[in-house]
Structures are given as structure tokens and as C-alpha cells.
Amino acid sequence: MDTRMSISNRRRARGAASSSLIFSGLIVIVIIAAGWFLVYRPHMEATEGSSPAQTVVKKQAAAKTTPPPANVSAMSTDELLSEAGKAVREERLLSPQGNNAFEFYLKVLERQPDNQVAKEALRETFPFGANAAEQDINNRNFDEAQREIDLLAKADPDNYTLTILRSKLDAQRKTATKEQQQAQADLLAKQQASQRQQQAAEAARKQQEEAAAQAAADKAAPEQPKQQTAQAEKPAQSQPQQTAQPRIQDAVLVSSVNPRYPSTALRRRQEGWVDVQFTVDDSGNVTDATVVDAQPKHVFDRAAVTAVERWKYRPALNNGKPFPVTMRRRLNFTLGGAQ
Template sequence: MDTRYLLDTRRHARGAIRPLVIAIIAIIGLLAVAAWFLIIKPHQELIMADSGGHPSTPVSAATRAAPPPPVNVAAMDVNQLLIEARTAMNQQRYLAPAGNNAFEFYLRVLVKDPGNKVASDALRETFPFAANSAEQSINSRDFNEAQRQIDLLAKADPTNFTLTILRSKLDAQRKTLDKEQQLALDQQKSQQQAAQKAAAEKLAADQLAEQQKAQAAEQQKERPTHSTQPAGQSAGTATKPAAGAEATAATGSATGGETSDAVLVKGAAPDYPPSALRAHESGWVVVSFSIRPDGKTDDIHVVDAQPRRVFDRAAMDTVRRYQFKPAMKDGVAVSTTRQLKIEFNL
């Protein structure tokens, strides 16, 4: 009987303790909530009201015309600096403009009064909004201003991890801009090279056309000289070559043979050697080559060049790409030899 009584007593005691524990926990929770609303939150709002801002106030994206900076900031006392800082906070001038922003005023306060709680609390509470301002400068690619703002944030809180993020973003944006500028420069350079190549192709074609015209003119001059009757011949003997010429002409006409010089049908622009391009070097090369019966060039070699061995390979490669209509003799394609001067100018 005694044992049963003790067990019943213990059960009743445990049942009575449980509601008491629950009630105590509920009271503690209510006290914590009341402390937040009645003590902690009013204290934070008081600090932010004193500094001219509020944690829930978003940073305005609109830029406002900043007032002129105060005169002789270095001579201001702590109270004057706090007044200027509050004004800057109200106008959301957290980090800019230089010399007239809240962070610089608060930092000056801490220089004069290292233990000033208003300044230190304001810097800590507004750090996220100031960091957002620095990020906007990065996104707008105002890199010098962004770097200045990051350095100012580092003076307020050098160990804040947000600084690492901002520095990484700034570095990434700088690299992106460098790549874009390099790409634009490469495109401009490619366009210039394409224009130079087109101009060189036109110049090479014009030079070749002029040389062909000059050779044709020389051949026209030589033909009458070969058929001229030698001095001192009689009229009777003069009729024989004429008859022979008529026979030859008749034979050529009968066979349908064609006699003509080689004609360029496809030119090529010389590729400027990279070393000469970097050195802004110009010059020329005289190339001798054969034109085969199939119209392709062969036996290409340099006759003269200025300067030596700078443009030789480029000139030979250019001639190697030429395509001709071959020279014809009595209707049969024959090989011919020609020289060409190729100029390299920037």
C-alpha cells in the first residue's frame, strides 16, 4: 500500500509541473517580444533618426543636385560635423560627392572623437545602403568613382565581406570593358587591313594592265620594222617577200591560228608581312615568272627588292596565285616569261 501511494503522488506532481513549465516559457517569449518592440526597435529608430536615415528606406536611384560643400570642414567641431552628416543622410548622399557626403563627415567625427557612438552606429547601420550606391557606380562603369567609394567603405568597416564582393564586381566590369575595347580595336584593324588589301589588289591589277599595254605597244612597234624592205633592193626582188608574206598570211588564215600575249584573268592582293606591318615598313619587289600553257605561274623568283628579304616571300606568294589566259602562237598555247613590280605601301 505504501508503494502504490508513493507512485500516485509522483504522477500527480509531474502532471502539475508540466503546465507550470509551459506557462513560464510563454511568459519568457512574451517578454522577449515586448523587449523588441519597446526597447530594441525604438533604440535603432532613434539612432537612424539622429543620423538622418532609416534601415527600411530604399536608396533612391534618382540623382539629386548636391549642395556645395561646406567651407573649411577641417575646422568644424564634432557637433557641426554631425549636423552636416545628418543633412547628407537625409539627401541620401552616403558616399558622393567627394568631400560632401555622410561617410566622410562621420569618419571625421571619429577622428576627433574615436568613441562617438552616434557616428559609429550610423556608419554600421547605413553601410548596406552605401554599398548599394557603390555598386551602382560600378554598373554605370564609373570605375574611378566606384574605387573611391569602395576605399571610403573600407575606412568605415575594413573587414566587411561586402567589400570583397564589390571589388570582384569592379574587377569583372573592368575586364569586360577591356575585352569590348579590344574587340572594337580588332574589328577596326580588320576593316583597315581589308581596305588595304582591296587597294593593293586594285593597284596590282592596274600595274599589270599597264605593263601588258606597254608590251603590246612595243610589239606593235617591232612588227613594221621586221617587214620593212631593206635599202638598195630592186623593185623586182621586193615582190618576192610580199608574195611570201601573202602565202604565210593565207596559210595562217587557212589554219585559223591565233597569236596573242598572255592576259591576266585573276589577280591577287599581296599579304602584308606582320613584321613589316608592325614596323610600318614599305617597299617593293620585282618578280620574274613564267606563264605556263595552262595559265598558271611557274619558275617564280625575285629579281630585285627594296628592302631586301622583307617582302620577297609575300610577293612570290602573290604571283603564285595569279591566273592568266596563256599566250597563243598559231593557235597553240605557249609558255612566256614576264617581270612584275609589286609595291607594299601602308
């Protein structure tokens, strides 16, 4: 009798233990199923709903207007995964900063390094994120592209796609820099060409004015000796020697020195001219050299005056006697040589 009761008691104990195990197993299954339906399934639907072409081609207008969560650090893991799924649906994979799917998933992995939902999501969305970063490189949003590449590197630092993206970003940056430098060089060349044209036009105008003044002087020159002759004819009977017409000869340059091109102007590739007025004394030496006009101002003045002061003339003659005269000359400074 005791034996039968002992066997019966053991059977009831085993039955109770089996029921407890079955109940515990059912609870675990229910929790896993709930997690799948509440977290993983929405994320998978979000990721499957966006094709790679849509992710790359569509503009992220919604991403720019979607405000970030108020306090990301205070959010739970489920809330972070929910925000990440929402960001994927709205194609906010890598941007805007602080409100994108990658940053939410990475925040989950900071808390739970083995979270399979976040790991799988980053793995599946990595190619689309790489395409978005490449699009920013092509659009020359270099700073944004660099931030996105750094974010991709946190998700998968050994992915070879990162090497390709970094190389392309570096090449595009160098190309943009060269284009900018070329544009600046073209603008400078255009400005210099315009300046040379203005200087040439100004020089031509000055030459025309000088030619007109010289023509007027040449026309007036014969009249002056006639007036002097008429005045001399009055006492001609008593002083016949004064009736002779005076012979005036201009000063003639016999030795010149080319001006030295200023080093500052040479470095800046500047050109110009200087009008110098000076006196040739009765010995043929140059004195009182001064600048009366120049273009540009105060760039070639000193070089021009220094050169003119070293010139040597055959002095002007009046009836064979030397006398001082005032002269004016223009010195041109071009990159081909000063003269």
C-alpha cells in the first residue's frame, strides 16, 4: 500500500513540474512573438519598403523638416528602434545630424552591443547609406559627405566601400580646389588685360595730345623769328649785324640709361608709364627731374627719375651758344622691358 502511494505521489510531482515547464516555455514564446511584431517586423517593413534607387534619388525634404526627438539619451531601446524605423521610412538614413536611422541604431548598440535588430538593420541599410553619401560627394556637399562617411565607419569600419567613398571625396575636393584656383587665375588675367587696355588707351590719348601740342609749336616756331627780324630791322641801318636770324638747335640725347623695373611691380606683373619733366643745362646734364604724371601712381616714379637723371644730352644752342632748356619725356614700363 505504501509503495503504491509513493509511486502515485512521484507521478503527481512529475506532472506538476512538467506543467510548470510548459507554462514557462509558453511565456517565453509569447514574449519573443510580441517583440517580433512590435519591433523587428515594423523595422523590416520599413527597410523593405524603400528601394535603393528611391533612397538615392529622392530628396530628403521630409528629413529637413522633421524635428529630432526631445531627449534621445533618455529614450528606451524600444523607443530608439521605433525612431530608427520611422527614420528609415522617411529616408533619413544618415541625415539630418542627430535625427537619422544610423545614429539611432548606433545608440542602441552602445547600450546593447549584441542587439540583433540594430545590427541587422545597419547591415541592410549600409549600401543605401553609402549611396546617399556618394550623392552628396557628387553634389559637392563635402562637409556633409565627410560626416556621413564617418557615421558609416562607426557602423562597419572594415567595409571596403568606405575606402572607395574616401578616395572619391578626396578626388572631388582636389578637383574643386583646382577649378576654384583656375577661376581665380582667369579672373586675375581678365582684370590685368582690362588694365592693360586702359593703360594703352590712356597712353594713346597722351600721345595724341603731345602730337597736337608739338604740331602747334612747330607751326608757331617760324613766326617767332619773323617777329624778331621785324623788330631788328628798325635799327638795321645803325646795327646791321643784328639783322641776322638767330639759329636755335634743340638738345640732343647722346647717352641714355634704361630704368630699372621695380621688383614689387615685377612680382605683381604691373605695367605702366611715367611722364618726367627735367632741365638740360648748358653742359648737357639733366637737372630738376620731376614726375608730372604717371599710371599707376607712385609705382614707377623713382625708377623713372633715377634713370633720367643719368641721361646725357648735347646742350641746346642759340646762335652757337649753349643754354638750358626744359624737356618732357615719357618712360614706358612693360613686362617686356622698361624704356
